[in-house]
Amino acid sequence: MSNPAEEIREGLMEAMGRITSFWGFSKIMGQLYGLLYLSPKPLTLDLMSEQLSISKGNTSINIRALERWNMVRTVWVKGDRKDYYEAETDFWKIVRGVLREREKKEFDLALDSVSNLLQKSREAQKAAKTAEAAFAVERLKKLEDFIQTMDKLVGVLMTLEDLKRNLFGLTKKK
Amino acid sequence: MSNPAEEIREGLMEAMGRITSFWGFSKIMGQLYGLLYLSPKPLTLDLMSEQLSISKGNTSINIRALERWNMVRTVWVKGDRKDYYEAETDFWKIVRGVLREREKKEFDLALDSVSNLLQKSREAQKAAKTAEAAFAVERLKKLEDFIQTMDKLVGVLMTLEDLKRNLFGLTKKK
């Protein structure tokens, strides 16, 4: 790791590994993405597994995951049988995709569960008007409210065409 | 699990377990929180470990984690040597805390790394004006921009007193 280009590549691989790890993706996905992001030319599986010193199988699996999340796409190079890969560089698009395919689903699921429990709780309260039943209804309602709001927020972010531009309406508070 | 109150409690424990798990906390933290959230009275360690059928040690560790994130607080009951615990019910407060103590730090760290790499990259470009160096500068700049924007967003959310009320300024887009 003596030349600067190499140093920078390694640095970004490390940083991206950390980021993907934090967001619940595998570390290797981040490293692969970092490698591709700084490469002017698309890269092959073999090249990448050599660069990261990981097995070809591992590389294959993680590249497929990256493709599944639209962080990387396949590119064909004429006259070469190998698959080539390049990084998706539109981060807002990637974020929208993840919000849509992962975050939103999780919020919906949570909302469903809690709404169901609230329903049950209200029925139980009608059947037997105990203080504990009333308490449960009140708390579950509060929780439902909260999740509903978050769910709406994600819904809005998800569909914004340019998250960045719209973002700073928020800053003029007070 | 025949009576309704029990059913509801178990249901919320399951839902909260799922939620905390999704957000990178332990599942048991969620289950404990769910249990406390539906309890009108503060609960003891022993009671909770019995309810969840987990060891006392495990309960202790996870309750401490919940306290660390301000999701649960300790309560003293006069004449009893045991510690009692109750759920924090202000979700916005909890979210702000997590943003401040976890999310923001991670964004700052990412921004630092990338800014550093961009710096290095610019120096390298000055030393030797290759096409590849220019490419790296351009891409890293774009990435820095992105992270910076996200970082600012988190910063804003973090300091909003009432996230909920301010949220729907966003909806009048178009």
Next chain:
DNA sequence: CCATTTGTTTAGAAAGTTCTAAACGTTCGT
């Protein structure tokens, strides 16, 4: 003081995850 009750720590077991190397099936050039 001592015995008991309490929360915490710890060492190792159990469970879960991720990795590699090798086997596999497909495609393509010859």
Next chain:
DNA sequence: ACGAACGTTTAGAACTTTCTAAACAAATGG
């Protein structure tokens, strides 16, 4: 049609995380 060059799948090894049971330390009441 054959062999080499691919990407994918898989079985099990290596590593990481999480859990339990038991040891421990601190505090309390008698």
